Amino acid sequence: MIENIKIVGTGSKGNSYIIRTDTGEKLLIEAGVSFKAVKEALNFDLTNISGALISHRHGDHSKEINNFIKYGINVYSNSDVNEKFNRVIVLKPQVAVKIGSFKVFPFNVNHDVPCYGYLINQGCDYILFATDTDKIPLTFKIPINVFMIESNYSEKVLFDKMIDDNKTQANTAHILDGHMSAEYANEYIMNHCKTYEYPSKAIMIHLSDTNSDVSVYDDIFKELRKTTDVIYANNGDEIEITESAPF
Numbered sequence: 001m002i003e004n005i006k007i008v009g010t011g012s013k014g015n016s017y018i019i020r021t022d023t024g025e026k027l028l029i030e031a032g033v034s035f036k037a038v039k040e041a042l043n044f045d046l047t048n049i050s051g052a053l054i055s056h057r058h059g060d061h062s063k064e065i066n067n068f069i070k071y072g073i074n075v076y077s078n079s080d081v082n083e084k085f086n087r088v089i090v091l092k093p094q095v096a097v098k099i100g101s102f103k104v105f106p107f108n109v110n111h112d113v114p115c116y117g118y119l120i121n122q123g124c125d126y127i128l129f130a131t132d133t134d135k136i137p138l139t140f141k142i143p144i145n146v147f148m149i150e151s152n153y154s155e156k157v158l159f160d161k162m163i164d165d166n167k168t169q170a171n172t173a174h175i176l177d178g179h180m181s182a183e184y185a186n187e188y189i190m191n192h193c194k195t196y197e198y199p200s201k202a203i204m205i206h207l208s209d210t211n212s213d214v215s216v217y218d219d220i221f222k223e224l225r226k227t228t229d230v231i232y233a234n235n236g237d238e239i240e241i242t243e244s245a246p247f
């Protein structure tokens, strides 16, 4: 059973997440913040770490991979990340693997370099992790109770800016390409909920500092927030998962 998720870092300055089970087993996601910060978040306990999943080669997700490996952590990702760092365990897309007590299903998402999303199962919990992608190309026929997905920007905030300010346009094209909007994240989750129960947590990650206005986001996720704890992740957050398990 998954007990909690720690947000060590999220956003373009660096990403790192820790999923902890009730037995103290840990699965790390991303290696984009200093290893010192990760160690602190682990209370300097580097035991019982099943591995680290990396989405793609960009520094805000991968820069500390060598330190992870140096400290004996198995690092898993796609072949592109292995080309950059070596000694990464390469996962095939859409082939499930067992990492400790976690079952991990990697799949390709859309970014400007090869990038994986991950469906993670532990006990009766299913977490969908996807970042640095404009869309989630697959739909899953299982009840996902925790979404950890990118909500980089609001289409509304961005389009309003485009009208105001010509300078933003070049940057805007870059964001739209390979990053997910809050509107899309909401639509994807709501679509899943047509068939399955609402998730207990929807953790919105990799928010842009400038294009993610909380009041706009509250409005975008208005319907989902009636049933689901929608969290706009901040560095240092610790999110309890078990408290809202459906029994």
Ligand SMILES: [Zn+2]
Pocket (backbone or CB within 6 Å): 011, 012, 058, 060, 061, 132, 206
């Ligand atoms: Zn990123």
Ligand SMILES: [Zn+2]
Pocket (backbone or CB within 6 Å): 056, 058, 111, 132
């Ligand atoms: Zn990226």
